[in-house]
Amino acid sequence: MEFVIKISQFLLSLSLLIVLHELGHFIPAKLFKTRVEKFYLFFDVKFSLFKKKIGDTEYGIGWLPLGGYVKISGMIDESMDKEQMAQPPKPWEFRSKPAWQRLIIMLGGVTVNFILAYFIYVFLAFGYGDTTTKVSSLKDGYWIENQLLKDIGFQTGDKILKVNDLKVINDSDIRSNIIGAETITIQRNGVEKVITLPEDFLGQFSSAESRQLFERRIPFMIGAVADSSLNKTADVKPEDIIIAIEGQKLRYFDQADAIMDNYKNETLSVDLLRDNDTITRELKVDEKGNFGFYPGLDYKRFAEMGYYDIATQTYTFGESWAEGGRDFVETVTKYGVQLKAIFTPSTGAYKGVGGFKAIFDIFPPVWSWQAFWVLTAFLSIMLGVLNLLPIPALDGGHVMFLLYEMISGRAPSEKFLERAQLAGFIILIIMVLSANINDWI
Missing domain, CATH: 2.30.42 (Pdz3 Domain)
Known part of the structure; x- marks a missing residue:
C-alpha cells in the first residue's frame, strides 16, 4: 500500500508539471499562429497509450514516463525532422516567426514552472501557515x-x-x-x-x-512491533513510550543503546508511558541488544511533553502573497547554490545527484496534500532551472541561440542547429543515465 501511495503522488506530480510546462510552450505558439503538431504527456516511442487529433494538433499519452513534449512545426527539436526542415519555410512554422516571438515560445515552459511554484507557495502559506521549531x-x-x-x-x-x-x-x-x-x-x-x-x-x-x-x-515511542521481534506477543501498543529500563531513566531514544548493550539475550523490566499512566512490562532483548520495535513519531505530542517548542505562524490571504514570494525566492536561491555545488567537482556533490528513484523516494509513504504540494513546488522550480541550462535540446539551449540571433542579427545555420541539437541530446542522455545510476550505487 505504501508503494501505491508513493507512486501515485510521484506520477500525479510529474504529470502535472509536464503538462503545465508544455502548455507554457503551447499557448504562446498558438497565440502567434504557430502550428503545434503534437502535445504529449510522456514519450510515445513507437506507440501511444492514447491519442486524439483535434485540429492540427495530436494530443496523446505516451508509454515512457520520462517527460513530455510539444512538437512545433518548423523547429529543430528532439524529433530531428530533417524532411520537414528541408522544405521551404511555411508561414505557420516556428522558423518563420520573428525572433522575439520564438523567444517567448521557448521561455513559456519555464515561466509556467516558476509561476506555478509561486502560486503553490502562496496557497501553502494561506492554507497551512508556517510551523517552526526554535x-x-x-x-x-x-x-x-x-x-x-x-x-x-x-x-x-x-x-x-x-x-x-x-x-x-x-x-x-x-x-x-x-x-x-x-x-x-x-x-x-x-x-x-x-x-x-x-x-x-x-x-x-x-x-x-x-x-x-x-x-x-525524541523519546523512545513504539511505532510498531517487528514480525521478527521477541516481543511480538508482549502487551505493548503503538504510541507507548519507554521511560525507564531496569530502573534507569530513559528520556531520549538515543540513550537506549548504551543501556541495552549490557542486557543482550535477557528479559528486562521496562516502564512504559501509556497515555498518562505508567505501566511496567517484562520485555525481551535479542542478541543484537534490541527490543524489535520500530520507532514512532508524534511531533505534536513530543512538543506537548516539553521536548521542544513548536510555533505556528498563520497568514491572511493578502499576507500569503508576500510570504509565498519569500518562500519562492529562498527556494530558487538555495537550489542555485545546490546546482553550483553539483557543478563544482571538488565538493563531490555530483555523487548525490539522483534520478527518478530519488524523486520517487522523497514522497512520503502516507498521503499528505501539504507534503505533496511542497514537493511539487520544489520540483517545479527544479524543472524550470534545469531547463534554463544553456544545453542544446533544452529550452535554455534554444534561448541561447535565439539571443545570439537577436544580438548579432543573423541566425545560426540549420545544419549547425541540427548538430548542436544532437550533441545536446547526447549530453542529456549521459546526464540522465548518470543520475539514475547514482540511485542504485
Whole structure:
C-alpha cells in the first residue's frame, strides 16, 4: 500500500508539471499562429497509450514516463525532422516567426514552472501557515547518528549555533543551509566550538550509509512491533513510550543503546508511558541488544511533553502573497547554490545527484496534500532551472541561440542547429543515465 501511495503522488506530480510546462510552450505558439503538431504527456516511442487529433494538433499519452513534449512545426527539436526542415519555410512554422516571438515560445515552459511554484507557495502559506521549531527549545541538543558526522567531530547533545556565519534560529535553518557550508559552530557542555566541514562533505554524505543529519532528540515511542521481534506477543501498543529500563531513566531514544548493550539475550523490566499512566512490562532483548520495535513519531505530542517548542505562524490571504514570494525566492536561491555545488567537482556533490528513484523516494509513504504540494513546488522550480541550462535540446539551449540571433542579427545555420541539437541530446542522455545510476550505487 505504501508503494501505491508513493507512486501515485510521484506520477500525479510529474504529470502535472509536464503538462503545465508544455502548455507554457503551447499557448504562446498558438497565440502567434504557430502550428503545434503534437502535445504529449510522456514519450510515445513507437506507440501511444492514447491519442486524439483535434485540429492540427495530436494530443496523446505516451508509454515512457520520462517527460513530455510539444512538437512545433518548423523547429529543430528532439524529433530531428530533417524532411520537414528541408522544405521551404511555411508561414505557420516556428522558423518563420520573428525572433522575439520564438523567444517567448521557448521561455513559456519555464515561466509556467516558476509561476506555478509561486502560486503553490502562496496557497501553502494561506492554507497551512508556517510551523517552526526554535533551536533554543532543544535543551539537550541534537541526536548525531550518522557516522560521517561523528568522524568529523560532532556528538549527540551538540547544540547548533551557526552554519557558516548565519545564526541558526529555526531547526529547518540547518538543513536548508548545509549545502555550501564550510563551518558549523556548536555549543558543547557550555563551550562554543567551530567544526570545519571537509570540502567534499556533500560527496561523502551522498555515499554514506545514513542520510540523517542533525536530528531532534525524541523519546523512545513504539511505532510498531517487528514480525521478527521477541516481543511480538508482549502487551505493548503503538504510541507507548519507554521511560525507564531496569530502573534507569530513559528520556531520549538515543540513550537506549548504551543501556541495552549490557542486557543482550535477557528479559528486562521496562516502564512504559501509556497515555498518562505508567505501566511496567517484562520485555525481551535479542542478541543484537534490541527490543524489535520500530520507532514512532508524534511531533505534536513530543512538543506537548516539553521536548521542544513548536510555533505556528498563520497568514491572511493578502499576507500569503508576500510570504509565498519569500518562500519562492529562498527556494530558487538555495537550489542555485545546490546546482553550483553539483557543478563544482571538488565538493563531490555530483555523487548525490539522483534520478527518478530519488524523486520517487522523497514522497512520503502516507498521503499528505501539504507534503505533496511542497514537493511539487520544489520540483517545479527544479524543472524550470534545469531547463534554463544553456544545453542544446533544452529550452535554455534554444534561448541561447535565439539571443545570439537577436544580438548579432543573423541566425545560426540549420545544419549547425541540427548538430548542436544532437550533441545536446547526447549530453542529456549521459546526464540522465548518470543520475539514475547514482540511485542504485
